[in-house]
Amino acid sequence: MSQVHVSNHPLLRHKVTLMRDFKTEPKKFRELIREVAILLAYEATADLALNEINVVTPLSNAKGSDLKEVIGLVPVLRAGLGMVEGFWEMMPSAEVWHIGLYRDHKTLEPIQYYNRLPVAPSVDVCLILDPMLATGGSASATTQILKDWGAKRIKYVGIIAAPEGIKRLQNDHPDVDIYLAAIDDHLNEQAYIVPGLGDAGDRQFGTG
Ligand code: PRP
Ligand code: URA
Numbered sequence: 001m002s003q004v005h006v007s008n009h010p011l012l013r014h015k016v017t018l019m020r021d022f023k024t025e026p027k028k029f030r031e032l033i034r035e036v037a038i039l040l041a042y043e044a045t046a047d048l049a050l051n052e053i054n055v056v057t058p059l060s061n062a063k064g065s066d067l068k069e070v071i072g073l074v075p076v077l078r079a080g081l082g083m084v085e086g087f088w089e090m091m092p093s094a095e096v097w098h099i100g101l102y103r104d105h106k107t108l109e110p111i112q113y114y115n116r117l118p119v120a121p122s123v124d125v126c127l128i129l130d131p132m133l134a135t136g137g138s139a140s141a142t143t144q145i146l147k148d149w150g151a152k153r154i155k156y157v158g159i160i161a162a163p164e165g166i167k168r169l170q171n172d173h174p175d176v177d178i179y180l181a182a183i184d185d186h187l188n189e190q191a192y193i194v195p196g197l198g199d200a201g202d203r204q205f206g207t208g
Helices: 010-020 026-044 081-090 137-149 163-172 200-205
Strands: 004-006 050-056 061-067 071-077 099-103 110-115 125-129 153-157 177-180
Touching: 010 026, 026 081, 026 153, 026 177, 026 200, 071 081, 071 137, 081 125, 081 200, 099 137, 110 137, 125 137, 137 153, 137 163, 163 177
Parallel strands: 004 177, 071 099, 071 125, 125 153, 153 177
Antiparallel strands: 050 061, 099 110
């Protein structure tokens, strides 16, 4: 079974609280999602492999490290877009591969509308970026797309999850570890996370 990591870091808790507040405007919301992404990037990459390298300091030689694996950031459109910048600041050589999905309002099933992955996988580890894990349908579908592409190692990085979404992703993909800032109470009748933060896409882009 996969592991679920929920960070208790005070900065994350403070910033997620501001994201939840309905009075937070899109400009501030975008700033917060970028900052939260930086903190989650730190948590989600703690086990990345390293190469040992030598470096010359102004005084001497030193042993050092550089990242061994090619990282692929996979933001799920639209809401995952806001997390890219924060991750990219921490790992500027990461490749970014977008997946476009939206939830059908009636069936709640994810509908794919964008995927330009190349024929063969070009990365060693994929980090799926999507702030909201609600029913888990979108996360599960994105993971399946990446597995069909040939991705070997996949992690999911979200901000707020419902217990239902975690259960679905763990059942469908027990090999995918999950990194979060918070686990909320439940889903409402429209499958929105409660208390949650509303529609993460709308709140970033000023729509809805
Ligand atoms: C949101 C969110 C996830 C999905 C989660 O996207 O960003 O992708 O819902 O719900 P699920 O776990 O029930 O699948 P949405 O479909 O609202 O599209 P948007 O980001 O374009 O607004
Ligand atoms: N998508 C969102 O943006 N918010 C939710 O609460 C659920 C799905």
